Amino acid sequence: MTTLALSITDIQAETPLIKTFLLASGNGRPLPAFTPGAHLKISIPDQKDPRCYSLVSLDADVDEFGKPEHYRLGVRLEDPSTGGSLYMHGLQVGDALQAEGPFNDFPLHAQSSGDAETVLIAGGIGITPIAAMATALKRAGKPYRLHYYGRSIAQMAFLSPLAALHGSALQVHADDDPATSRPLAELLDQADRGQHIYVCGPKGMIDAVRAKTLELGWPESHVHFELFVNAGPQFGDRALEVELRQSGRILQIPADKTILEVLEEAGCDPLYDCRRGECGVCQVDVLEGTPDHRDYYLSDAERKEGKVMQICISRSHSDRLVLDL
Numbered sequence: 001m002t003t004l005a006l007s008i009t010d011i012q013a014e015t016p017l018i019k020t021f022l023l024a025s026g027n028g029r030p031l032p033a034f035t036p037g038a039h040l041k042i043s044i045p046d047q048k049d050p051r052c053y054s055l056v057s058l059d060a061d062v063d064e065f066g067k068p069e070h071y072r073l074g075v076r077l078e079d080p081s082t083g084g085s086l087y088m089h090g091l092q093v094g095d096a097l098q099a100e101g102p103f104n105d106f107p108l109h110a111q112s113s114g115d116a117e118t119v120l121i122a123g124g125i126g127i128t129p130i131a132a133m134a135t136a137l138k139r140a141g142k143p144y145r146l147h148y149y150g151r152s153i154a155q156m157a158f159l160s161p162l163a164a165l166h167g168s169a170l171q172v173h174a175d176d177d178p179a180t181s182r183p184l185a186e187l188l189d190q191a192d193r194g195q196h197i198y199v200c201g202p203k204g205m206i207d208a209v210r211a212k213t214l215e216l217g218w219p220e221s222h223v224h225f226e227l228f229v230n231a232g233p234q235f236g237d238r239a240l241e242v243e244l245r246q247s248g249r250i251l252q253i254p255a256d257k258t259i260l261e262v263l264e265e266a267g268c269d270p271l272y273d274c275r276r277g278e279c280g281v282c283q284v285d286v287l288e289g290t291p292d293h294r295d296y297y298l299s300d301a302e303r304k305e306g307k308v309m310q311i312c313i314s315r316s317h318s319d320r321l322v323l324d325l
């Protein structure tokens with residue numbers, strides 16, 4: 001694992017809620033190369049878990065991926081913040097940061113180097129990894145279309161550099177500008193099943209793209225996504241009981257906490273990484289009970305089988321689960 005000492009060289013307010021941070025090496029060592037879709041894990045003081053921020057690239061004329069002179073992050077101030085974005089927005093030029101990475105759980109696949117136009121879809125701050133993908137495709141001379149969705153033009157970051165770089169390949173869809181709005185379903189209806197889709201944004205957007213592409217018979221391997229929020233309770237969630245079969249412990253999981261969180265509070269040391277149902281690291285075997293799968297990792301067949309589950313996000317249809325822990 002690469003630990004990086006970084007120093008902030010510039011901060012810009014892109015919108016009232018989004019700031020960009022330009023980061024240089026803090027110790028003179030060259031910054032590691034990265035690939036489009038990659039992120040850094042930034043350490044936040046007094047927080048157990050680092051926060052993941054995607055690396056933004058907006059310049060196709062220089063090799064920002066292979067020989068980065070700096071890293072660029074875009075951070076939205078969340079409301080409520082769990083500590084990460086609030087800390088980032090309080091930083092000043094010259095402040096030091098410690099990070100790990102770059103990591104990439106959302107890579108552009110080899111197939112995207114073919115002739116079919118790649119469809120890039122960003123919602124809100126989900127533009128950060130998608131912008132890097134668009135830049136990489138532009139540099140490679142590959143066909144692509146970048147759809148950027150947002151609530152309002154005033155809340156959408158990087159509009160000017162994106163327009164300058166991508167020209168007519170950029171299509172902005174703002175809720176407050178009916179002339180630009182275009183339903184996702186319509187966009188997907190008109191796309192070709194052979195195209196690769198990359199989507200990053202809020203859960204509702206990703207769920208909508210997944211449902212529509214499934215309905216249209218799109219190959220799952222052509223639909224790539226990254227979620228920008230951790231697991232949160234949903235309306236109607238209820239408490240459940242979990243038995244850890246190996247230790248014999250019984251844990252009560254309240255409606256507003258995940259199984260993973262309760263395990264941590266109980267002094268267990270569960271494995272995890274993304275905490276949003278994407279990586280599969282927290283997967284456990286289910287011995288009894290019916291999981292309510294909310295992850296983006298398992299196949300439909302694995303979900304139906306119900307033999308494993310992602311405890312960072314999934315819950316239970318039954319009142320009780322027995323896990324092989």
Ligand code: FES
Pocket residue numbers: 271272273274275276277278279280281282283295297310311312313
């Ligand atoms: S920690 Fe990544 S799927 Fe649970």
